[in-house]
Amino acid sequence: MRFRHCIMVAIWCMAGRSLPAIPYCAEIPYRLIGGKMTVDVVLNGKAGHFIFDTGAPVCLSHTFAQGLDLPLLGSVPMVDSNGRTIQSDVVLVGSLAAGGVTFAQPQALIMEAGNPVEQFGVDGVVGYTLFADKVVQIDSRRQMVSIADDIARFDVDTTRSLPLLTSSLAPMFAVELNGCADTVMLDTGAGGFYDLSERTYSRLQDSDAWTLLSRGRGSLSLGAGGLEAASLKYRVCIPRFTVGEGCFTRVVAKTTSGTCSRLGAAFLATGLVTIDYPRQRIYYTPYDDIRTDRYMPEWNVVITVADGELKAGFVWESMWDELDGGEKIVEINGRRFDKVDAWTAMTTNLAGLSGDRAEIVVIDRSGKERKLSIFRE
Numbered sequence: 001m002r003f004r005h006c007i008m009v010a011i012w013c014m015a016g017r018s019l020p021a022i023p024y025c026a027e028i029p030y031r032l033i034g035g036k037m038t039v040d041v042v043l044n045g046k047a048g049h050f051i052f053d054t055g056a057p058v059c060l061s062h063t064f065a066q067g068l069d070l071p072l073l074g075s076v077p078m079v080d081s082n083g084r085t086i087q088s089d090v091v092l093v094g095s096l097a098a099g100g101v102t103f104a105q106p107q108a109l110i111m112e113a114g115n116p117v118e119q120f121g122v123d124g125v126v127g128y129t130l131f132a133d134k135v136v137q138i139d140s141r142r143q144m145v146s147i148a149d150d151i152a153r154f155d156v157d158t159t160r161s162l163p164l165l166t167s168s169l170a171p172m173f174a175v176e177l178n179g180c181a182d183t184v185m186l187d188t189g190a191g192g193f194y195d196l197s198e199r200t201y202s203r204l205q206d207s208d209a210w211t212l213l214s215r216g217r218g219s220l221s222l223g224a225g226g227l228e229a230a231s232l233k234y235r236v237c238i239p240r241f242t243v244g245e246g247c248f249t250r251v252v253a254k255t256t257s258g259t260c261s262r263l264g265a266a267f268l269a270t271g272l273v274t275i276d277y278p279r280q281r282i283y284y285t286p287y288d289d290i291r292t293d294r295y296m297p298e299w300n301v302v303i304t305v306a307d308g309e310l311k312a313g314f315v316w317e318s319m320w321d322e323l324d325g326g327e328k329i330v331e332i333n334g335r336r337f338d339k340v341d342a343w344t345a346m347t348t349n350l351a352g353l354s355g356d357r358a359e360i361v362v363i364d365r366s367g368k369e370r371k372l373s374i375f376r377e
Contacts, residue, residue, distance in 0.1 A: 023149055023150065023153070024100075024101060024148065024149055025146055025147070025148040025149075025154075026098070026100050026101035026146065026147045026148070027099050027100075027145075027146050028052075028098045028099035028144070028145045028146070028147065029143060029145075030052055030143050030144070031143065032143070033121075033346075033347050034120070034191075034346035034347045035191030035192075035264075035265055035266075036051050036122075036189070036265070037051065037052040037053075037145075037188050037189075037265060038050065038051055038052065038122060039051075039052045039098060039126060039145065040098070041096055041097065041098040041126060042097045042098070043060070043064075043068070043093060043095070043096045043097075044068050044070075044093060044094045044095060046064070046068060048064055048123035048124060049122050049123050050122060050123055050124050050125060050126045051117075051124070051125045051126070052125075052126050052127075052145060052188055053125045053126065053127045053187070053188055054127065054128055054136070054170065054171055054185075054187060054188045054189070055127070055128070055170050055185050055187030055188065055189050055190065055262065056125045056127040056128065056170075056189055057109055057125070057127045057128060057129040057169075058093070058096070058106055058107070058108040058109070058124070058125060058126060058127050058129050058130060059088075059108060059109045059110075059111055059117075059124045059125040059127065060091075060108050060109070060110050060111065060123065060124040061111050061115060061117055061118050061122070061123050061124050062111050062112060062113040062114070062115060062118070063113075063118055063123075064123035064124055065091070065110050070092060070093060070108075070110075071091060071092045072090070072091055073090045073091060073107065074089075074090050075087055075088065075089050075090065076088060076090055076109075087112075088109040088110060088111065088112070089109070089110040090108070090109055090110075091107070091108055091109075091110055092105060092107055092108075093105065093106050093107070093108050096126075096130070099145075099147065103130050106129060106130055107129060108129075111124070119342040119343060120342065120343050120346055121347075125189070127189075128169040128171075129169065131147070131169065131275070131277050132169055132277055132278075133149075133277065133278055134147055134148065134149065134277055134278075135147070135148045135150060135151050135153065135154065135274065135275065135276050135277065135278070136274070136275045137154050137156075137272070137273070137274040137275075138188070138268055138272075138273045138274075139272055140268045140269045140272075141272075141287070151274070151276050151279065154274055156272075156274050156283045156285070157283070157285075158283075160244065160245060160283065160285075161244075161276075161281040161282060162174065162243075162244050162281065162282050162283075162284065163280060163281060163282075164275075164277075164281065164282060165183055169277070170186075170187070171185065171186040171275050171277075171282055172184065172185050172186075172260070173186070173282050175194075175241065175242060175243050175263075176240075176241070176242040177204065177209040177210060177238050177240075177241060178208055178209045178210065178241075179208070179209075179240070180204050180207050180208070180209040182196075182197075182200050182204075182261050183260060183261070184260065184261045184262055184263050185260050185261070185262050185263070186262075186263050186267075186273065186275070187262040187263065187264055188264065188265055188268065189264075190262045190263075190264030190265065191264050191265050191266065192253075192262075192264045192265075192266050193251065193253075193263070193264065193266040193267050193270075193294060194238075194241065194251055194253045194261065194262070194263055194264075194267065195253060195254065195255075195256040195258070195261060195262045195264065196234075196236065196253040196254065196255050196256065196261050197255070197256055197258060197259070197260050197261040197262075198255050198256065198257055199259075199260075200261050201234060201236075201255045209236075209238060210236035210237055210238045210239070210253075211236065211237045212234060212235075212236055213235045213236060213237055213252070214234075214235045214300075214316045214317045214318070214377070215233070215234055215235075215316070215317045216232070216233045216234075216235065216254075216302075216314055216315060216316040216317060217230065217231070217232050217233070217314070217315055217325050218231075218302070218312070218313050218314035218326065219231070219304065219306075219313050219325070219326075220233065220254070220302060220304075220313065220314045230326070231257060233254055233255045233256075234254070234255045235252065235253070235254050235255075235298075235316070236252070236253055236254075236255075237251070237252050237295065238250070238251040238252075238253060241294070243263070243267075243284055244283075244284040245284065245285065245286055246270060246271060246284060246286040247292065248270075248292050248293075248294050249292055249293050249295075250293050250294055250295035251294045251295075252294060252295055252296065269290075270286055270287060270290045271284050271286040271287050271290070272284070272285040272287070297376035297377055298316075298377070299353065299358075299374055299375070299376055300315070300316040300318045300319050300374055300375060300376070300377050301314070301315055301316070301319055301323065301360070301374040302314035302315075302316075303332075303353075303360075305340050305342045305345045306326075308339045308340055308341075308342075309328050309329075309337075309338075309339065309340060310328070310329040310330075310332075310337050310340050310351070311326055311327065311328060311329060312325060312326065312327045312329055312362060313325065313326070316377070318377060319372075319374065322372055323362065323372070324365075327363060327364065328362065328363045329360050329361070330361050330362070330363060330369065331359075331360065331361035331369075331371075332351050332352060332353070332358060332359070332360050333352060333353075333358055333359055333360075334359070335352060356375055356376045357373060357374070357375045357376075358373070358374050358375075359371060359372070359373055359374075360372055360373075360374055
């Protein structure tokens with residue numbers, strides 16, 4: 001199951017001012033849970049467990065915000081990772097502390113009651129509205145986020161950088177797909193290596209940017225506005241994928257209904273990333289020992305969780321004669337399932353899938369159980 005929480009606000013939120021005003025470099029350890037970078041913060045004296053997300057502003061879950069008495073500044077529309085618009089309250093936070101540094105009076109969005117993020121054991125999102133005047137380095141080998149006042153705090157080659165392409169605080173820059181250009185967001189709230197936007201797919205579908213592998217239908221992504229609507233998606237293989245000094249082969253990507261293409265947490269595992277927000281530059285130093293061939297077969301039925309049940313959430317073309325998408329799964333490799341906790345499904349291999357083939361039992365349209373074989377392709 002994939003959960004992406006990427007929110008773009010319709011107004012600019014004021015970035016938090018970091019204290020103290022003397023030179024600093026704060027280190028914030030993170031953990032990867034279900035493909036999400038999670039950090040511990042203290043907000044107005046209350047400890048919380050937050051997703052670290054360069055593609056989103058600071059957000060608080062409705063439950064976490066209760067009792068904090070945060071001044072309301074207004075309400076704004078926001079667009080989640082699947083393109084859905086949601087109305088959200090904007091509040092002023094007294095302080096947000098992490099890694100020994102305190103951000104004074106940042107603004108934050110309050111998620112509505114029952115927002116899907118609360119299903120995943122986190123209290124909100126630490127995001128780009130803190131970083132307008134800061135430099136952020138993400139070191140996946142140490143599982144450490146470092147935040148500093150100046151690029152000089154880091155050992156990076158400043159002659160090798162990529163320009164950030166827009167005025168948005170979400171970091172956007174150019175990559176190459178077999179010689180064709182795409183603009184991507186570095187979105188640490190996404191779990192994958194590269195997600196291809198539908199806009200880019202439409203623009204480059206007649207080019208040599210990729211080879212089409214398959215079509216699929218159903219719902220893959222859970223955003224702030226809930227599970228995306230069922231749609232047709234495409235899976236492609238990009239022969240040569242270039243990011244600054246890094247070059248990868250056979251990168252497999254799926255189309256996304258989001259507003260732009262994205263590099264996610266799996267990309268961070270390939271190198272050291274430093275975002276210089278004041279100078280509008282990003283630095284990427286690939287690790288020497290990374291696997292540059294990114295091809296990996298995937299299951300032709302993507303098992304997701306919806307309404308507390310396992311579902312055949314997304315079905316690739318090789319299974320279209322068997323499944324429509326959305327069917328309830330009651331058994332996997334002989335193990336029966338009834339109600340399923342979304343957090344457990346996200347953080348463990350609940351389905352127990354391994355190898356290249358599995359047996360599932362679904363409830364078909366007539367309400368009867370039917371056994372099917374699924375496989376990697």
